[in-house]
Amino acid sequence: MLKDFSLSINDGEMVTLLGPSGSGKSTVLKLIAGIEQLDNGDIRFDGESILQTEPNKRGAVLMFQKSYLFPFLNVEENIGFGLKMQGVAPSVIQGEVKRMLSLIGLPGIEKRKVGQLSGGEGQRVALARALVTQPKLLMLDEPLSSLDTSVRMNLQAAIRDIQRELGITTIFVTHDLSEAMAMSDRMAILLDGEVTAYDKPETLFHRPPCVRSAKFVGVDLFLEGEASGGWLDAADVGRVRLNDESKVGRSVFAIRPEHIRIQKEETENSLAGVVQSCLFRGEALEVQVRLGELTTRVRLPMPAPMFAHGENVFVQLPAEYLFEVAA
Amino acid sequence: MKYVIRALLYLVLVAPLALFIVYSFTEGWFFPAPFPSEWTTTTFQRAMDDPRTLGGMWQGFVIAVIVSLLSLILAFPAARALGLRQFRGRQIAWLVLFLPTVVPPLAIGMGLNILFLRVGLAGTIMGVSLAHLISTLPYTVFTLSSAFARYDENYEHQALALGASPAQIFFNITLRMMTPSLVVATLFAFLVSWSQYLLTLLIGGGKIITLPVLLFTAASGGNPSTIAIKSLLFILPPALVIAFTARELNRHGNDIREQY
Known part of the structure; x- marks a missing residue:
């Protein structure tokens, strides 16, 4: 139909x-x-x-x-x-x-x-x-x-x-x-x-x-919240810095799993999470991370270190890769 | 052991036929004589000289051909709908089409006879052919609809999407894909019509004499040689038809099997 x-x-x-x-x-x-x-x-x-x-x-x-x-x-x-x-x-x-x-x-x-x-x-x-x-x-x-x-x-x-x-x-x-x-x-x-x-x-x-559309092309991290002055107040994960300073009001931002990074220490735009699973896909390492209420998939280019189940990590969202999507 | 059983099976199937052949060319072979005393072709000659024999075969053949053609033309669209479509009243359609297989032909024949007498079809080849259709249609519809149930309409869609007109699709694709089943359906219609006795007698009213009618008359007459000859003549055309189509069908079967 x-x-x-x-x-x-x-x-x-x-x-x-x-x-x-x-x-x-x-x-x-x-x-x-x-x-x-x-x-x-x-x-x-x-x-x-x-x-x-x-x-x-x-x-x-x-x-x-x-x-x-x-x-x-x-x-x-x-x-x-x-x-x-x-x-x-x-x-x-x-x-x-x-x-x-x-x-x-x-x-x-x-x-x-x-x-x-x-x-x-x-x-x-x-x-x-x-x-x-x-x-x-x-x-x-x-x-x-x-x-x-x-x-x-x-x-x-x-x-x-x-x-x-x-x-x-x-x-x-x-x-x-x-x-x-x-x-x-x-x-x-x-x-x-x-x-x-x-x-x-x-x-x-x-x-x-x-x-x-974003979900269909493999994006699965969406941050919804109030934007102002180059920051997004995301209800689920806290404040995230945006590249676009002009954006004001309720909006949804997304990021591709290839652009997310995983690190041990906290930096700008990093969110604390727990590793749920870690799969070796050949050309990439696919890691599921739980961020409070959200879960996201991260694709790390090889070579990358394996992560253990339950490991505490920081997921970093580079501001230049965050883009706005219509809800 | 397997071969013994197989040999026995063939014997059971062939023995009556062999007996018919022996009977056809003897006269006065009675119990307890172990072998016929005299070989002769006079009974055979007599049966062939009787114009009713060849006339009956010819009329039966003409009727069977008409019935086969009409069965195919009528059954094809019905079978397509039953095999390919889901629609309200489909079960009832099945039931109506299959009713003739359970309703005694005598009941149908009597009613039809009254009707055909009124419209002037009784005692005509066309009338008898129409009556035969009642018996043949369930078989042709069943054969063709089970073929359509396995039929992939996408071959027709593909032909349409390649620029074939509906008529071109029917003749170049549908008929070609359905050929094996059409041969089987025709065979059924032909055989059912060829061996039809009661409806021929009732609707033919003595004017249309086919071989089965003659055979039944001979059977009540009690001369085994006459019965034997007419039985052989009765078996001959169907046997030829089956022999011919078996080869055809085998070839088509192989063609289709190569696909899967």
């Missing part, structure tokens, strides 16, 4: 819809593809509504998490499907299929049966099948979610390259934050059918505009 959903995408841009399952991201794609019907609202391509256009004439193609390659057709027939439906001559189709196969890096597999393809190859072929008709809009609905990590990384790069090369306007749907950031020019965070943030990945990652 979507409510108050509005998004505009520029020509040639790759936009990611990022949201948890059930947030309505797939619905958006199905509405554009014409698989589901819009109750009210409008969808426009180049300023013109497409709602009255037959779904198969819209020039928007969709690729799903499963490749949905037709099992009774071979690779060549699968890729050529869209063109064949448009009545394109077989000789032309043959050439286009060949071109597509080299574009996706799998030349010469025309006669292969669908059942003989690996998961990654299947998705590459499905991508070729979607692109062969030269659609105005390419929609990818979690196309990589069922693949192994290494295959997935390769395909992320491949899709992004192909998208840039063809300059095709693309909507990519995923629930994976790092995938979304790696793949998009802009990303929209979709929560409960509502776009809570829409901006460049690096902006949304470092400065999410509201609490809900």
